[in-house]
Amino acid sequence: MSSVIRPMVNRDSAYFWEGTARGQLRIQSCNACGALRHPPGPACPDCGALDRGHVVASGLGHVFSYVVHHHPPVPGKELPIVIALIDLDEGVRMVGEVACEPEEIAIGERLQVDFDRVDAADGHGELTLPIWRLR
């Protein structure tokens, strides 16, 4: 099985992956108006400010939608896998893999984030992915 696809990381997104490496799920926040945002970007769509920071999420949320992926193969994954759109309690939405059986997942289910180090011996360096568990 080939290795997990690495995220393209740049200076607008590095804070997120630095967070997962420390066991934190980070959400970009606007230092001018306080708006939270995911996925992140260099400007605040609400107020236009370029000054931004982040908050650490509680790691709690619920399933907005989900799929069970059977085909075709996905690098670094043993199929089938459950992938969800998760509404975080803080009010932003993100995609995540859910470590559960396909028949256990449903829209509205409560989830809690955990972290999975996938760097292993594939020579691609450190990477920690959020992984979600049923609560």
Next chain:
Amino acid sequence: MLSGAAAIAGIGATEFSKESGRSELQLSVEAVQAALADCGLSPSDVDGLTTFTMDTSSEIAVARELGIPELRFFSRINFGGGAACATVQQAAMAVATGVADVVVAYRGFNERSGARFGQVSVAAATQVNTNGLDNAWTYPFGLGTPAATVAMQARRYMHEYGATSEDFGRVAVADRRHAASNPAAFFYGRPITLAEHQASRMITDPLHLLDCCQESDGAVALVITSAERARDLAQPPAVIAAAAQGSGRDQYVMTSYYRDDVGIPEMGVVGRELWRQSRLSPAEIQTAVLYDHFTPYVLMQLEELGFCGRGEAPGFIADGAIELGGRLPINTHGGQLGEAYIHGMNGIAEAVRQVRGSSVNQVDAVENVLVTAGTGVPTSGLVLSRNGAR
């Protein structure tokens, strides 16, 4: 005013297959030659070329092979299959403004025997641009195929509106019924039943195999010139009554997941513009070609374009409305599920045939045909008419 200024005068295509056995450039050249022959023009008449950003054959490479002497206009449209109708819009705008006289829109690929879009593309995830950055929020978590990205929207649509997998399946059944009587279709002579749809294997739950379009090799080309000149050429013109692009708020490529609601509001942008330009309404469309890489988005398009209300598409199609003989037959060539997946360009060719009255599945008394391009991405659409602007 763009409406009525230009027309699609010629259409051409290669055969549609799973292994063309020749280069993507050759496929495009063959399609352009066929399209020019269709309307009685020659390469020396062409002064503009347009295609998809994704196409691997550049405008100058195509021009060289065809012996087109000089180009005064060349352009590319981004965002995958969302580009299809926008290539015609580009051509129509060039013609309407006098920038060019004859523009050919082309798309050719070996999408089955070469790079397959349905597989997980590591290259797409690692490209160093904002698309690569956007994909960082999905691919590492295992969401990396077009089918999976659509399945996520489909699941929520089912939850919100009570739609079922059978509702999606009715789109596949309609397309395959139409393909069954189209000799150019890969699935010629092979209709399916709803039971067969339900029994087909899961790709990404809730999408079955038969909810997914084909993977195809082939090319299509379209010749666009002024409506006035088109009337003097070999074929009845398909007048471009409207040509629109659309991108919605907080738009992504296949993963516009961060809006409050699910759906494809970018197609609503296209629809409103099509109605505005053409001064037509959904009731005045006799047949449509709705981009069908995956069945759920056909239902959502019917809603966004105003053929029915939000969440009403399952009821709208339940009585066979989208099949031949129904209120709004769609994808009469068999669609990308039944004929071939040529990134939406084969659907535009079918819309032209419906306007000409030459489709193998001809709808009665066609005046106006609506065509859409790729869904889930920034997209485009056309209204083609027999008589043009009102």
